[in-house]
Amino acid sequence: MSNMDARMMAAQEELLHAIDAATVHLTKPCPPDPDRATVLADLDERLADVRGRAGVYPAIGSGRGRGALVELADGSVKWDMIIGIGVHGFGHGDLDLTRVALEAALQDTVMQGNLQCNAEAIEFAEALRAAARRGGADMDHCYPACSGAMANENALKVCMQARNGAGRVLAFRDNFIGRTVTLSHIGDSEGHREGVPRSIEVDYLPYWDAADPDGSTAEAVAALEAALERAPDEHACFVMELVQGEGGFAAAPASFFQPLLERARAAGVPIWFDEIQTFGRTDRMFRFEGLGLGPMADVVTVGKMAQGCAAMWRASLNPRPGLLSGTFLGSTAAMAVGRRVIERLASGDAYGEDGRHARLFRQFSERCEAMVAAIPDCFPDVVGGRGPIPKWGGTGGMMRLTPFGGDRSRIGALVQRLFRDGVIAFLCGHGPVHLRLLPPVGVIEPADLDAVLDIIQAAIAAEGEEG
Ligand SMILES: Cc1ncc(COP(=O)(O)O)c(C=O)c1O
Structure with missing residues (x-):
């Protein structure tokens, strides 16, 4: 039960409006802001120094994001398809969750x-x-x-x-x-x-x-x-x-x-x-x-x-x-x-055979099928313990795609390329290795997922040509 009084509630609403206004421009991926370009590199270096180990990529947020998009410390905006390894299911800057967090922050x-x-x-x-x-x-x-x-x-x-x-x-x-x-x-x-x-x-x-x-x-x-x-x-x-x-x-x-x-x-x-x-x-x-x-x-x-x-x-x-x-x-x-x-x-409508998560996975599967047909050279058979394994898989908001036969170094290079191209993704599997996506299932729209998969397909094709 809430212990907020009218003054606190009014202040909360004002803060939420301000946060909303501060992120309304985050509508698509974009490159770094030239004025902030060194900020991310500097934080990345400090992270490696203080922790003793560099990150996979400099995924250091500015503290602002909107839906499936996250703004990094250099002002670049990327599709966040890994969300802290599956944590931010409602994406970035969700105002309803921010409202709850604000009230919690006012507790003793x-x-x-x-x-x-x-x-x-x-x-x-x-x-x-x-x-x-x-x-x-x-x-x-x-x-x-x-x-x-x-x-x-x-x-x-x-x-x-x-x-x-x-x-x-x-x-x-x-x-x-x-x-x-x-x-x-x-x-x-x-x-x-x-x-x-x-x-x-x-x-x-x-x-x-x-x-x-x-x-x-x-x-x-x-x-x-x-x-x-x-x-x-x-x-x-x-x-x-x-x-x-x-x-x-x-x-x-x-x-x-x-x-x-x-x-x-x-x-x-x-x-x-x-x-x-x-x-x-x-x-x-x-x-x-x-x-x-x-x-x-x-x-x-x-x-x-x-x-x-x-x-x-x-x-x-x-x-x-x-x-x-x-x-x-x-x-x-x-x-x-x-x-x-x-x-x-x-x-909400997250669950069930025709729920949001199942629909997103169907869309992912259909796009993967088309991708494999469009660039078959990038998708040789993936050999598992008992024979070829499917070239994409998972369920709901756990999505994996396996180009290059699941070769670790090539999937690693793909993840780095995707980061440069505006998609934060990761790997999973011990061999074969897969491209892993954990999208913010609660907020990602079908058009967002299509945009992400367009970037992924282009990156796989480019990696295939160069690799
Ligand atoms: C299945 C499973 N169990 C346990 C853990 C450990 O959780 P944490 O990283 O919060 O300690 C993870 C984290 O990835 C996980 O995926």
Whole structure:
């Protein structure tokens, strides 16, 4: 409930008008402002110096943006098709979210914690839990955290305690789960744990392969059987991304997960859906909802588009006192805005077979099909584990396109070229590597997506000629 008085509300409206006026000119990509050209280079150098490592590209914002367009510190304007790796689902400068953030900024504390909090932390957690329940998952508790990795650490500890200290985890090959010492050993990427001692045992199962749906499902079930037989009662959980994010935007059907979940459940292993990247942006609020797998969930974690992060679990897993705490639950603004994001996602036309996210993905697919036909030399077959994999894929607002056979250095060069040409994009996959787009699904218009794909097609063609 708002605690703003009339004076604060009037000031809030005035500020919103001023912000709107300050960004109304941001309607299309443009090159740097000559008067600010050195500002971005300078910030980029300072970032590399203070952090100890340069960025992939100088994507340093000016603090202004509008919809799918972001203004960088040099005054250049670009289509933002990665939005902080999937965070700003309603794009830049959304006035409704700014209104909520302004009110949150007027509260008495910037941060809220486990020992003391205000209503925002409770409302955020309740909103997430209610959304998970609407999606079919029987979640009883929701515990906010300041990062996806911390939410996942909390979830892991909850599973371990419920399983009497079981120290093994079941996970898919190529999964990503976060970057703490332990999570970097669950994630299937050597580079993410170089020099970090092993702190957990993981049994990896192969993921679904579109080139051989039945064979890859049978192989995963057999690997699960073997792992359960070799180490009975030693698994704390079976953690999975229902669409693999960092691993390559690989979307698998319910028929792949179902037998695995049933077998794990029969063995008493808690099932944990990591929805940190998928939350909000597929064709339902949760991917488990779209796949009809909600009733199988014992634990769910969210982050990114929710603005705050959290772990949810069934009452039967609720840990004993002492296991979870920490100074922060989140910032007042992030949790208030997160609640509003959930409200807007639930009440708008985002979801369903003909919802906004599904429509955007259809448009993306149609454009990719035409692109592959128009510049076939740039799209040789992409070879996966069991045969050629589709040249574009994903679901909803998780879009991947795979030119140049998924060659890492060429996709890397393409991402740099796109940045120069006015589109901020990124990579995913461990090989083949893909061009990854996480557009601001809540605000991007079909005409915007067309404009972005025009630039992408021209950049791929140019890269193909020069490469
Ligand atoms: C599936 C998944 N899990 C966990 C994380 C970690 O979240 P964070 O980067 O907020 O720690 C990510 C981040 O990309 C993710 O995609």
